[in-house]
Amino acid sequence: MSARTGSRKLFLVCRGGIDSSIVAAIAADAIGAEHVTGIFMPSRYTTEESRKDAQALAQNLGIAMLTLPIDHVFGVYLQEFRKPFAGRKPDSTEENLQARIRGNILMAFSNKFGWLVLTTGNKSETSVGYCTLYGDMAGGFAAIKDVLKEWVYKIALYLNLHREKNIIPLNVIRKEPTAELRRNQRDTDTLPPYPVLDPILKNYIEKNKGYKDLVRIGFDKRIVRRVINLVDMNEYKRRQAPPGIKITPLAFGRDRRYPITNKYRAVNRA
Numbered sequence: 085m086s087a088r089t090g091s092r093k094l095f096l097v098c099r100g101g102i103d104s105s106i107v108a109a110i111a112a113d114a115i116g117a118e119h120v121t122g123i124f125m126p127s128r129y130t131t132e133e134s135r136k137d138a139q140a141l142a143q144n145l146g147i148a149m150l151t152l153p154i155d156h157v158f159g160v161y162l163q164e165f166r167k168p169f170a171g172r173k174p175d176s177t178e179e180n181l182q183a184r185i186r187g188n189i190l191m192a193f194s195n196k197f198g199w200l201v202l203t204t205g206n207k208s209e210t211s212v213g214y215c216t217l218y219g220d221m222a223g224g225f226a227a228i229k230d231v232l233k234e235w236v237y238k239i240a241l242y243l244n245l246h247r248e249k250n251i252i253p254l255n256v257i258r259k260e261p262t263a264e265l266r267r268n269q270r271d272t273d274t275l276p277p278y279p280v281l282d283p284i285l286k287n288y289i290e291k292n293k294g295y296k297d298l299v300r301i302g303f304d305k306r307i308v309r310r311v312i313n314l315v316d317m318n319e320y321k322r323r324q325a326p327p328g329i330k331i332t333p334l335a336f337g338r339d340r341r342y343p344i345t346n347k348y349r350a351v352n353r354a
Contacts, residue, residue: 095199097186098122098141098149100134104204105141105252106236107227109243111202117146124151125186127158129264140253154185179265183219191222200224203326208233210325211285213318214275226328230335232285233278276307284311290334320344
């Protein structure tokens, strides 16, 4: 690894979620647990459940784990923005600030120690833009960027079965996905449930099905329009994402280069 990338270690956020858990497990398998370090960066919205799950994962894998709370830094940002943002309610701006604080910390460790940062976003999230530029997208390699969310869960179950013990804590697999960037947040607040979203994404992206094809298959018209719109409008984010492993017939990047401008998105939403 060191000869090919110049990095001595792999570094990633371990936040107690399914995606970061899978990436940590893949990294430990690939180069050895002694070369992998996770960092847990709790904010005011991070639950005790997430802390316990992150610690359990690190112990199961045998990787090093650092803890660096971000709430003080987040509070400084909020104070600095108090006047220019006066009269405006909190929204995704404040949510993304937390992700970008974490991204800055990750890259600081990378710069200081020469560690390669792994991002933990999956294909479902990057497809619809459920990720933060310069935040959780900050890093050098995206291990599961071509893996849909439902497959992430299947990989977790496979790893536990293959090892004959629960490397991925069962609570990580069972609990509802959440970014924990606001109180009581769930992925389904923003996105369709993954069992609904992933089949649409697979048909639209990997099988090149259009709106009419997807409706003909039986997907709900309103959800199809919404998903297609999200996929198309977030191409600009994916252009700035790190490289990753291709495992499907059509991955983002070289396989799928979609126009960002010229109102091209209107073609597929008819």
